[in-house]
Amino acid sequence: MRDCVTSAGTLGSVYGNDFGTPQEGDQRPRESGDPAAFTQLLADDCRIEPRDDMPEAYRKTLVRQIAQHAHSEIIGMQPEANWISRAPSLRRKAILMAKVQDEAGHGLYLYAAAETLGADRADLLDQLHSGRQKYSSIFNYPTLTWADVGAIGWLVDGAAIVNQVPLCRCSYGPYARAMVRVCKEESFHQRQGFEILHTLSHGTAAQKAMAQDAVNRYWWPSLMMFGPPDDDSPNSAQSMAWGIKRFSNDALRQRFVDMTVPQAEALGLTLPDPEIVWNDERGHYDFGEVDFTELFEVIKGNGPCNAQRMAHRREAHEDGAWVREAASAYAAKQAESGVGAA
């Protein structure tokens, strides 16, 4: 990264939840209405900030991507929340509650980042609830046993890390800064999942079998989290040119496989793909073909839990109406008394 955004400024902004403020060191004069300025900022590997002119297509792509990411975070609370009341110990319960709460926080950072692009949060949620905007297909799979909580942490949060670390260098400042904190928290999530599976796989034969079954069910859907193959991913080239995406879907999928195979060995569990083998020539693991028909079916709404997830989300939104009304009334009162302005 060039010195137009200092790393200290980047972190400071994230921890202050200050998504919209340009960072210290990013004070170069911006020429309003000059389309060349946007191209120059990208060429210099600088961040685009909310005050900068940007092509409408860039803004729209980011709103769609950030909203879809935010929706995934809050829908992703559901499969694991299913096990909070049945966690096997107080320690596991406390950790799982913190993890699910983190995901709610990720959703909030991301909706706030989308708002810096002029999007309206209520409108984005409407689009989710009416099915016009999507969320990650992985959250349409059920959590059948406690080991699934481990498999989700290890594989799903692990895949999320591989997807999201490059987003810390995304060209849009508020999104990139939100990702710094999100990735730190995802790292904790991944480790807690690994630890759950490690405990189970070193427990009784039945516990080990339960861990293996969870990994068998979550492995392929985790590989699908990187999206369709590069040949079938029409928007990727433009996103790469805009510095939103830094690596192709297939490159990230490969990175995830390379990272995960040795971890599976450490866990004493098997990944359900007999074609996984180290390829000395490529310097990577080879692996079997992902069934993308399944991915497209789940995206279309035909996954095992799509209807359940959406019904639960809509219900939670309706149940929370009084909180939003109370918060708006409080904000209006503060504005009236001038407290907000101060």
Ligand SMILES: [Fe+2]
């Ligand atoms: Fe998250």
Ligand SMILES: [Fe+2]
């Ligand atoms: Fe997570």
